[in-house]
Amino acid sequence: xxxxxxxxxxxxxxxxxxxxxxxxxxxxxxxxxxxxxxxxxxxxxxxxxxxxxxxxxxxxxxxxxxxxxxxxxxxxxxxxxxxxxxxxxxxxxxxxxxxxxxxxxxxxxxxxxxxxxxxxxxxxxxxxxxxxxxxxxxxxxxxxxxxxxxxxxxxxxxxxxxxxxxxxxxxxxxxxxxxxxxxxxxxxxxxxxxx
Amino acid sequence: xxxxxxxxxxxxxxxxxxxxxxxxxxxxxxxxxxxxxxxxxxxxxxxxxxxxxxxxxxxxxxxxxxxxxxxxxxxxxxxxxxxxxxxxxxxxxxxxxxxxxxxxxxxxxxxxxxxxxxxxxxxxxxxxxxxxxxxxxxxxxxxxxxxxxxxxxxxxxxxxxxxxxxxxxxxxxxxxxxxxxxxxxxxxxxxxxxxxxxxxxxxxxxxxxxxxxxxxxxxxxxxxxxxxxxxxxxxxxxxxxxxxxxxxxxxxxxxxxxxxxxxxxxxxxxxxxxxxxxxxxxxxxxxxxxxxxxxxxxxxxxxxxxxxxxxxxxxxxxxxxxxxxxxxxxxx
Numbered sequence: 001x002x003x004x005x006x007x008x009x010x011x012x013x014x015x016x017x018x019x020x021x022x023x024x025x026x027x028x029x030x031x032x033x034x035x036x037x038x039x040x041x042x043x044x045x046x047x048x049x050x051x052x053x054x055x056x057x058x059x060x061x062x063x064x065x066x067x068x069x070x071x072x073x074x075x076x077x078x079x080x081x082x083x084x085x086x087x088x089x090x091x092x093x094x095x096x097x098x099x100x101x102x103x104x105x106x107x108x109x110x111x112x113x114x115x116x117x118x119x120x121x122x123x124x125x126x127x128x129x130x131x132x133x134x135x136x137x138x139x140x141x142x143x144x145x146x147x148x149x150x151x152x153x154x155x156x157x158x159x160x161x162x163x164x165x166x167x168x169x170x171x172x173x174x175x176x177x178x179x180x181x182x183x184x185x186x187x188x189x190x191x192x193x194x195x
Numbered sequence: 196x197x198x199x200x201x202x203x204x205x206x207x208x209x210x211x212x213x214x215x216x217x218x219x220x221x222x223x224x225x226x227x228x229x230x231x232x233x234x235x236x237x238x239x240x241x242x243x244x245x246x247x248x249x250x251x252x253x254x255x256x257x258x259x260x261x262x263x264x265x266x267x268x269x270x271x272x273x274x275x276x277x278x279x280x281x282x283x284x285x286x287x288x289x290x291x292x293x294x295x296x297x298x299x300x301x302x303x304x305x306x307x308x309x310x311x312x313x314x315x316x317x318x319x320x321x322x323x324x325x326x327x328x329x330x331x332x333x334x335x336x337x338x339x340x341x342x343x344x345x346x347x348x349x350x351x352x353x354x355x356x357x358x359x360x361x362x363x364x365x366x367x368x369x370x371x372x373x374x375x376x377x378x379x380x381x382x383x384x385x386x387x388x389x390x391x392x393x394x395x396x397x398x399x400x401x402x403x404x405x406x407x408x409x410x411x412x413x414x415x416x417x418x419x420x421x422x423x424x425x426x427x428x429x430x431x432x433x434x435x436x437x438x439x440x441x442x443x444x445x446x447x448x449x450x451x452x453x454x455x456x457x458x459x460x461x462x463x464x465x466x467x468x469x470x471x472x473x474x475x476x477x478x479x480x481x482x483x484x485x486x487x488x489x490x491x492x493x494x495x496x497x498x499x500x501x502x503x504x505x506x507x508x509x510x511x512x513x514x515x516x517x518x519x520x521x522x523x524x525x526x527x
Contacts, residue, residue: 001385001412001413002332002333002347002378002381002412002413002414003332003378003515004330004331004332004349004374004375004378005330005372005373005374006288006293006328006330006349006350006351006356006373006374006375007286007356007360007370007371007372007373008328008330008356009357009360009370
C-alpha cells in the first residue's frame with residue numbers, strides 16, 4: 001500500500017530497564033568498583049615499596065655526599081693555590097727564557113752573539129780599536145765603543161760592519177765622538193742603536 | 196561484557212502510544228479525530244472523538260506564522276481536557292505546504308533513492324537541497340517495458356516540518372506522521388471500496404478540484420484544477436472539470452495501459468453540485484457515484500457536525516490505520 005510520511009527525524013529509542021536489569025547493572029558496577037579498588041590497593045603497595053627503596057638509596061647517597069664534601073677544598077684555598085700556580089708559571093717562563101739563552105750561547109746558535117762578534121772581529125782597521133761593546137738579546141740593542149787616532153777610520157768601520165749579514169738591518173743612530181784629555185791625539189767614539 | 200550485551204540487546208516492546216490524533220487544518224480551523232488503541236493486543240484503534248477548533252484571526256495576523264501556531268493554545272487545552280497527552284499525532288498538510296510531482300525513479304540503492312529524489316525535485320522547489328524533506332510512493336509499471344519506473348515524489352521544507360513537530364510537542368502530543376491530503380483521500384476510498392481495482396475519483400473543494408485515478412488501491416494519476424465549484428458554477432466550469440477527468444482517464448490508459456471502468460466517484464456529495472455532476476456524466480458518458488461518508492463511516496454521525504468537509508482528510512488517515520491493521524492480519 002502506498003504511504004507517505006514526511007516526518008523524518010532520527011528518533012532515539014529510549015532504553016527502558018526493569019528492576020531486575022537495574023539490579024544486575026548495579027551488581028556489575030559494584031564488581032567493577034571492587035576490582036578497581038583492588039587494583040588501586042595493589043598500585044599503592046607497589047608505590048610504597050618503591051618509596052622505601054628510594055628512601056634507602058637517599059640515605060646512602062647522603063652519606064656519600066658528606067664524605068665527598070669533606071674532600072672538596074674551600075674557595076679560599078682554591079684562590080691561594082691559583083695564586084701560587086700563577087707565580088710558579090711566571091718563574092717557569094723566566095727559567096725557560098734563561099735556559100734558552102744559555103743553550104743558545106752554549107751551542108753558538110745563529111741567533112746568539114756569535115755572528116755579531118764575528119762581524120766585529122772580521123774588520124781589522126789600522127789605527128782603530130774597539131774598547132767596549134754591548135749586545136742585547138738577539139741584537140735588540142747594540143753599543144760599540146772604541147778609540148782611534150784617525151777619526152776618518154770610523155766611517156770605514158761603520159761601512160764594513162754594515163756590509164756583514166748580521167748588521168745589515170741595523171742602523172746606528174747615536175754617534176759620540178770625544179777627544180782624550182792627555183794630548184795623545186786619541187779620540188774616543190761610541191756607536192749605539194736606540195732601544 | 197557478556198552480561199552487558201545481554202542487557203542491552205534484549206528486545207524491548209515498541210513504545211506504543213495509547214492512541215493518536217489526526218489533525219487537519221485550513222484557514223478556517225483545525226479538525227481533530229482522536230483515536231484510542233484497543234487493549235486487545237492488536238494495533239487497532241477506535242475513534243473516540245471528532246472535534247473542530249475554529250481559527251480566530253486577531254488584528255495582528257502574522258503571515259509567517261504557521262496555521263497551527265494560531266490554534267496551539269486551543270489544541271493544548273483540548274488535549275489536556277480530553278487526557279490525550281502522550282498520544283501520537285498524524286498531521287495532514289494543507290495544499291500549499293508541499294509539492295507532489297510524478298517523476299522518474301532514480302536508479303540508486305533503496306536507501307539512496309530519497310537523496311537522489313531530492314536532487315531531481317530541486318527544479319520544482321526553491322528552498323534548497325539541505326532544507327528538503329522527501330518521501331515517495333512507487334507507481335505501477337508503465338505499459339512500455341523499456342520505460343523507466345515512475346514515482347510520486349512529495350517534498351516539503353525541512354524547517355516547516357520541524358516547526359510543525361515543535362508545535363505538536365508543545366501541545367503534549369508526540370509527532371508521529373506528516374501526510375498529504377491526496378494520500379488521505381486514497382486511504383479513505385480504499386477503506387470504503389476495498390475490492391475496487393480501478394477507480395476515478397473527483398474531489399470537489401470550495402477552492403479547487405482534484406481528479407485521482409487509483410489502480411489496485413495505489414495512486415496512478417493526480418490532476419488538480421485550480422477551480423472552486425459551487426451552485427453558482429456555470430457549464431463552462433463543469434466542462435473544464437469534465438475535460439480534466441477525461442484527460443486523466445486517457446493518461447492512465449496511455450501510460451499505464453489501464454482500462455478505466457465507466458464510473459466516476461465523487462465526494463463530498465452535496466445537492467448543490469448535482470446539476471454539475473449530471474453535466475459531467477452526460478458529457479463523458481459515465482455513471483456518477485457519490486461517496487456519502489454519513490452512510491459509509493458509522494462513527495461520522497456520532498461525533499461530527501460537518502463530516503463532509505475537512506474531516507474527510509482526517510478520517511482518511513484513520514482509515515489508513517484500519518487498512519494497515521487488516522493487511523497485517525491478512526499477512527499473519
